Structure formats: C-alpha cells, structure tokens
Amino acid sequence: MIDAATDARPATAGSARAGVAAAREAHRAAAPWPYATLDVAAARRNGWQPAPVHDIVLKIHQRCNLACDYCYVYETVDQSWRDRPAAMPQDVWEAAVDAIGRHAQTRGSRGVRVILHGGEPLLFGTERIGALTTRLRAAVPDTCAVEVGMQTNGVLLTERRLEALRPHGITFGVSIDGVPEVHDAHRVTRSGRGSFAAAARALDLLRRPEHRASYAGILCTVSAGTDPIACYEQLLAFDPPTVDLLLPHANWQHPPQRPHDAATPHADWLIAVFDRWYSGGETRIRLFEDVISLLLGGGSRSEQIGLSPAAVVVIESDGAIEQVDALKSAYPGACATGLDIRHDELDSVLDDPGIIARQLGPAALSDTCRACPVHRVCGAGHYAHRFRPAEGFHNPSVYCADLRKLIDHVHGRLSEDVRRRVAGQVTGAS
Amino acid sequence: MDAVSAPTAGDQHAWAPLIDVSDLPLTELLSTGDSVLARSVQRLVRSLDDPDGIISAFQSYASS
Numbered sequence: 001m002i003d004a005a006t007d008a009r010p011a012t013a014g015s016a017r018a019g020v021a022a023a024r025e026a027h028r029a030a031a032p033w034p035y036a037t038l039d040v041a042a043a044r045r046n047g048w049q050p051a052p053v054h055d056i057v058l059k060i061h062q063r064c065n066l067a068c069d070y071c072y073v074y075e076t077v078d079q080s081w082r083d084r085p086a087a088m089p090q091d092v093w094e095a096a097v098d099a100i101g102r103h104a105q106t107r108g109s110r111g112v113r114v115i116l117h118g119g120e121p122l123l124f125g126t127e128r129i130g131a132l133t134t135r136l137r138a139a140v141p142d143t144c145a146v147e148v149g150m151q152t153n154g155v156l157l158t159e160r161r162l163e164a165l166r167p168h169g170i171t172f173g174v175s176i177d178g179v180p181e182v183h184d185a186h187r188v189t190r191s192g193r194g195s196f197a198a199a200a201r202a203l204d205l206l207r208r209p210e211h212r213a214s215y216a217g218i219l220c221t222v223s224a225g226t227d228p229i230a231c232y233e234q235l236l237a238f239d240p241p242t243v244d245l246l247l248p249h250a251n252w253q254h255p256p257q258r259p260h261d262a263a264t265p266h267a268d269w270l271i272a273v274f275d276r277w278y279s280g281g282e283t284r285i286r287l288f289e290d291v292i293s294l295l296l297g298g299g300s301r302s303e304q305i306g307l308s309p310a311a312v313v314v315i316e317s318d319g320a321i322e323q324v325d326a327l328k329s330a331y332p333g334a335c336a337t338g339l340d341i342r343h344d345e346l347d348s349v350l351d352d353p354g355i356i357a358r359q360l361g362p363a364a365l366s367d368t369c370r371a372c373p374v375h376r377v378c379g380a381g382h383y384a385h386r387f388r389p390a391e392g393f394h395n396p397s398v399y400c401a402d403l404r405k406l407i408d409h410v411h412g413r414l415s416e417d418v419r420r421r422v423a424g425q426v427t428g429a430s
Numbered sequence: 431m432d433a434v435s436a437p438t439a440g441d442q443h444a445w446a447p448l449i450d451v452s453d454l455p456l457t458e459l460l461s462t463g464d465s466v467l468a469r470s471v472q473r474l475v476r477s478l479d480d481p482d483g484i485i486s487a488f489q490s491y492a493s494s
Contacts, residue, residue: 054485115491216491281464293473298474298477310485376447
C-alpha cells in the first residue's frame, strides 16, 4: 500500500530545495553580503552555535485597516503582500502551530513567544484567533512557557474583543506615535483620517485594572523634528508597562528624513526623552534599557542595538517562512528563505545566510564598525538599516552618527550617576 | 546622500565602552530604590541566570 503522505514527501522536499535555491540566487544579486561572501563554513568552524528560534511571528492577516505612510509592509520596496492570502488559511495556521509544538518538543525549549501580527491581526477575527491560540497551547508541551502577543493599531480593540480574547492569555502591544497631531500625520485610515482617537480608546481600555494583565506596552516610531517631551508625556498618560521607541526604517539607498538638515535629529530627539526618562523612570523604555545594559556589560534584548543573536522567524499568510519583515524596506524578496511551514521545520532557517548573519555577533560587522570603540554597544544598529544596494548588509547603520551620539550621551549620564553614588558612599551621604 | 549620517570610523579617542562600577558595591547599586540605574543592575543580575541566554527579540512588538 502506498502511504500518500509519505509518497508526497520527496516531491515536496524537492520543491522546497528548489525554493531555497531560487531565493538564495535572488539574494546573491541583491545582497552579496551575506549571501555570496559570508563564509558560513568558517563561521561554523570558528564555533558559531545557532540560537534556536524563540520568537515566531505569525502574519495572520496580510491587510490593514490603516494606511500609515511609513509602513514597511506596504509603503516600501517589497510588495509581496499583494500576492499572499489576505487571511492566513486554516491549513497554514494549523501547520504553523503544529510546527511550533514540534519545535518546542524536540528542542526542549523552556519558552517560546508567538506574536500575532499583520497587517492588522485583529482583522483575522476573534473566533479564529481564539481557535489558533487554543491549538497552539495544546501543541506545546507543558514544560515550555508560551507567551502569545499581538501588535495592533488598536482601532478594532474593543471591550467585547478584549473580553472574548482574555481566556486565551494574549497580551497586546499598541502602536501610537505620541501626540494626536504627530500620530495623525502618519497613521491614517484609507480615507486619510487620523487614528489617534481610536488608538487612545484602546489604550484606555487596556489601562483598566480588569485588562491590565493583557497590556504589553506601546510602540512609538520616532518623529524627528517634533517635540520629544510632549510625545513622551503623551505616552505616559497611557500608563504603559513598557515602551519602545523605534527609528523609522531606512537604509543607505533610502536614508531617513532629517528635518532642517540637522546632523543627528533622531539622536537629539531620543536624548531629550532619555534625560526626562532617566530622571523620572516612570516606565520601561526598551531601547534605553538595552543601551544601559550593554554599557554595564550585559546584553540587548531587541533588534535596534547590540549584538545579541536574533532568534526570530516570520510565517507569512501563505506559509512562507521568512526573515524579519523589516527587511522588506531593503529590496523585493529580502525576507525570503524559500522555506514553507507546511513542509519545513522552523529551525530549517538556521541554514540561511541571512539568519546566520544575525547570530554571528561582531563577526558580522563591517571593518568600519569593528574599528569603532562602541561597536559592542551599537552592534551596527538594526540589520535592515545597514543595507546598501549591490553590497548588502555589511555596512554601518545609516543611523550611525545618531546611534553614536545617543550611546555617548547615555554613557556620560550613567557615568556621572555612578560617580555621584561613589562620592556619596565615600562621604556617607545617602 | 548628504542627509545620511556619516560613519564615525576611525574615532579612536579613548573611550571606555563599559561603565566602571568597580568602586561601588553591588548592594549599593541595587539599593538605589526604583531608579533607572537600580532597575538596570537588577536586570543584569537576572540575566545571569537566564538559561536560554540573551537573545534579540522581535522589534515590532512591544515587550520588555
């Protein structure tokens, strides 16, 4: 008797290999480093050990109810969203969830994080989100903690949906860019109306005691040239457990906007917020905490800074296993691995040069970066911000001067604080 | 490309990448209430016991 599943496997594996080969070929032209010139064999000989996948981003819905002008999914060079199913089909999300379960089992993982993402993930529907989460928690062994998060624009995050999703233990991050006039200048509906009021309503819901446990935090994209303190105080008004301040995605081909031709407007903006935050410490700010941790000899827990290995994969709505979606801002197909969650295991990506490059630490940095005294803190910034056409990602960040200025400032402020405490200890002052 | 920040390569002036806290007992650092410095040191101490090591998480999700 022929087992259909077994019989289909070689053909599927062959298709997968062809997909991988095609993806690598395209990458070699667009990004010679890492795809043509990174010596993966040497990295392995030199002791590189892959960090298993920990964060799995499920693109459960490919469309969005907003049309933000800086969105890296829709407004940059990669337009692959157009060819993918709007909503992740059931066979894809079931395959994804089952693969996460096998991954946790075979790796003996102590924890995984699954992030429901889009587009706008709430467009997937409360019922399907609940079914997916239920199957996910059943698939993963009890010995592995599963964190399920969702990043939403907040527009659809109503009391009813929060109540319906609460049993599934999902935590929600909301994207909001500070004060209404700044937020509404970028984060708009398809008809051009600002979405601040809707996002604020969602955050006001999450602040309530009954929903507080579902409140992950806020993502805010830096808008250089605007009032940083007004932005920070607006974010504080939403009482967030944590905040992250994101540099807009840019690279050497598409550099960031620099209002008034300022040399380092993003650093200037961040430094103003840092000083206000360092004095008050009202909430957690991931970027700043990471810089301080790195300056104290620790590691970074986010992609924006530092040299910690990235252990993230994205599963698109068509089942494609991809690299972090911010790379869509670099070149068409920049996220592709050629793998498919219906045929390949999650850790298959650990053979992809693009994934490996993000786990090599200083060995993945350009000579320019390695000659810089702050490279272990900066880590050349976000990988996507290093892209230069016909070269790839073996470059400093396009935000190099901003990052250096921010790091120097944090270093100075922290040093001053430590010196003051040492002096206080010597004199016996409290 | 004028608007792009220039790499600061070759900037070799003396710069200690790590903050020197060797003159300050850990207990002093940890006992500074809810200051940013105290929280940062507490995080650092916790990370020493992280069995999975420190990894870089997905940026486009708000988490600590």
